[in-house]
Amino acid sequence: MIPSARRPPLSDRTQRTRLGIRIRACREDRGVTQKQLAAEVGCSQPKIQKIEAGKTGTPQPDLENIIRALGIDLDTAAELRRLNHSGTPGRRRTDRRFAAPSWFRPILYQEADAVEMLSWTGERMPGLLQSEDYMRAQFRSRDRDRVAERVAERLGRQQIFGRRPDARYVFLISEGCVLRTRKHLAPAVARDQFEHLTALLHQHESIDLRVVPFSAAAHVDTDFTILRFDPGEVPDFAYTEDPDRLNVTRATDDTFALYEESWAALLAVALPRKDSLAWFTELAHQCRTESANTPVPEVTPPEPGNAGARRTREMNVPTTDSREDSLRESLK
Numbered sequence: 001m002i003p004s005a006r007r008p009p010l011s012d013r014t015q016r017t018r019l020g021i022r023i024r025a026c027r028e029d030r031g032v033t034q035k036q037l038a039a040e041v042g043c044s045q046p047k048i049q050k051i052e053a054g055k056t057g058t059p060q061p062d063l064e065n066i067i068r069a070l071g072i073d074l075d076t077a078a079e080l081r082r083l084n085h086s087g088t089p090g091r092r093r094t095d096r097r098f099a100a101p102s103w104f105r106p107i108l109y110q111e112a113d114a115v116e117m118l119s120w121t122g123e124r125m126p127g128l129l130q131s132e133d134y135m136r137a138q139f140r141s142r143d144r145d146r147v148a149e150r151v152a153e154r155l156g157r158q159q160i161f162g163r164r165p166d167a168r169y170v171f172l173i174s175e176g177c178v179l180r181t182r183k184h185l186a187p188a189v190a191r192d193q194f195e196h197l198t199a200l201l202h203q204h205e206s207i208d209l210r211v212v213p214f215s216a217a218a219h220v221d222t223d224f225t226i227l228r229f230d231p232g233e234v235p236d237f238a239y240t241e242d243p244d245r246l247n248v249t250r251a252t253d254d255t256f257a258l259y260e261e262s263w264a265a266l267l268a269v270a271l272p273r274k275d276s277l278a279w280f281t282e283l284a285h286q287c288r289t290e291s292a293n294t295p296v297p298e299v300t301p302p303e304p305g306n307a308g309a310r311r312t313r314e315m316n317v318p319t320t321d322s323r324e325d326s327l328r329e330s331l332k
Contacts, residue, residue: 014109017054017234019083024052025232026070040069058084100153103245107225112160115167116228118263120220122174125181127154128161129171129209131196133189134181161204170208172266178211182283191287197280201273211276216269220262 027037034052038045041062050056058066063084067077100108111117111128119126125134135154139147161169182190200207212218226238236251238259249256271279 013054013106014113014234015083016057019058019080020052020054021232022076022080022083023066023070026072026076027052030070032070037066037069041065060084100150101244104241106246107239108157110227110234111157112163113229113234114227115164115230116226117167117169118172118226118228119170120172120225120263120266121177121223122220123177123180124223125177125193126171126173128158128169129173129197129200130154131189131193133192134185134196137185137189161200161207165206168206168208169204170210170267172210172212172263172270175211175213178279178283182287187287187290191284191291194280194284194287198277198284201277201280208273209276210267210270210273211279212266212270218266218269220266224259224262226259226263 027034034048035045038048041048042065043062047056051058051062060081063080066072067080072080119128127135130138132151132155135151136147139150160167181193185193197209201209222240224238224240226236228236236256238249238256240247249259270276
């Protein structure tokens with residue numbers, strides 16, 4: 001139990017999206033058009049459209065007029081009012097207490113509500129899979145003044161595992177990511193990381209972690225994550241990270257299918273879960289032995305059992321330039 005670890009609240013965008021979904025459902029249940037509702041509320045039809053799409057905040061007087069115009073029951077009205085309080089000054093002060101960059105905070109909010117996470121990383125260990133020693137080594141190299149705060153926040157973030165029994169988390173990491181951990185970290189830190197991965201796989205059936213070996217000849221330029229949600233909640237989306245921003249592609253965008261195709265191709269050539277687990281276990285043993293100053297032979301991942309999985313696959317995740325016209329605004 002980490003006393004300082006906390007679950008981040010839902011983002012303003014998530015709150016607005018959920019509010020809009022519920023308002024639209026109430027309107028459609030009553031057979032009212034956006035134009036008719038706008039006339040009752042005293043605003044324009046495009047404004048109602050933006051409210052229902054979660055693209056703008058809803059002034060409290062407008063929300064009260066919507067509740068009145070649609071004859072919304074007391075329980076539903078209370079829920080709508082709760083969702084509409086996301087942009088208050090108190091909420092913004094809560095957001096400022098988080099150590100993660102402001103542009104990444106929307107993901108902290110969203111991933112806790114996802115029912116499925118599909119994550120691919122080529123060279124780095126995903127934050128959700130990092131051990132505490134790995135985190136400290138990483139943060140000391142770039143954020144020395146806030147190491148304890150960053151570690152506590154990331155440990156809190158990892159508490160999503162097991163929170164929802166119906167959720168599923170699938171991570172694909174490259175052999176290069178594993179070897180970088182093995183070769184570029186102190187043996188004790190690398191051992192702690194590999195032992196942490198084996199513990200996660202033993203403790204959480206909801207986590208599926210697989211290695212994509214070099215022999216698979218799979219190549220994707222960009223790390224990406226796909227998040228899926230319950231129907232009627234936040235729309236599914238994929239995201240990538242730049243050094244200072246998120247790039248978000250929603251399920252309604254044409255380029256979203258490219259992420260799904262790339263994921264399917266990577267999954268097809270990845271080692272099975274049990275083989276990946278066996279490799280992590282062996283690497284942890286290797287690091288323990290090295291810590292004792294005893295040389296050991298290099299350990300390489302097993303070949304995929306499926307010969308067809310070893311063929312080269314082309315995966316066309318859109319580049320930053322090609323996404324320029326299709327990406328929607330960040331989930332801030």
